Amino acid sequence: MPGAGQISAMKHILFSALCLSLAACSGARRPHDAPAQGTVLEAEVSYPNFSDSDPHPWAGQDPAKHPVHGVDVSRFQTAVDWNHARRNGVNFAFIKATEGGDMVDPMFKDHWRAAAAAGVKRGAYHFYYHCRAPEEQARWFFKHVPKAPGSLPPVLDMEWTPTSPTCTIRREAEVIRRDAAVIVAMMTEHYGTAPILYTTVDFFEDNEMWRLSGVEFWLRSVAAHPSDRYPGQHWAFWQYTSTGEVPGMAGEIDVNVFSGGKDNWSSWLARRSVQ
Secondary structure, eight states: OOOHHHHHHHHHHHHHHHHHHHHHHTTOOOGGGSOOTTOOOTTSOOOOOOEESSOOOOOSSOGGGOSOEEEEEOTTOOOBOHHHHHHTTOOEEEEEEEETTTEEOTTHHHHHHHHHHTTOEEEEEEEOOTTSOHHHHHHHHHHHSOOOTTSOOOEEEEOOOTTOSSOOOOOOHHHHHHHHHHHHHHHHHHHSSOOEEEEOHHHHHHTTGGGOSSOEEEEEOSSSOHHHHSTTOOOSEEEEEEEEEOTTBOSOEEEEEESSOHHHHHHHHHHHSOO
């Protein structure tokens, strides 16, 4: 028969076991459930720690004044540490998904998954092909880009393609804008939010793209502020360099800024993300 000391010890053991059992049942966080050290949450804005191999001497309208920076990537970016990039200021990424009606970027799925896992707000873009019906191009994009609630709006990338091996035609501005309107309408219906339209200075001017209604623009301008190259045109995103150097990404890369501040970014995401 146990003595008083042994009974006390047994009670202590039973009480400790009960406490451990209750903690396990209550769903209390264990050490391995904690977020990884250094992880940046998707909603947070991390400030850019970028450089540029060929920087432009910006005057008073320096893109560095915008707090929300991001990148655009395609098959040419094969070695990306998305977690490292996120911690160093990549808040969003536009990822090439499709081109025309029969091409899929081979890195799209990898970038799409890894960017999201790192807390980077990501969206997909389609590169417009001048020798394919707009309806076919929209359906091709839908086939490969999922409806991912919370992702950035889809992007329609429209440029001249003088070096294309298969299609270098330059059609009338009215035809270009009609094709754009068709794809914009189809993307809006499919994803529940209107797409963004990316374009360059010459394409914007040649085709009078400002005539499109209900479209937010992502504008390329690497040697001047968009207000100088696209006078009077509102923009949501500005691609300000193609020679950016971003931690976690090998080689030179396109870098972009969002037009507003941190609060604007949060409200824009709430209003414009895929539903």
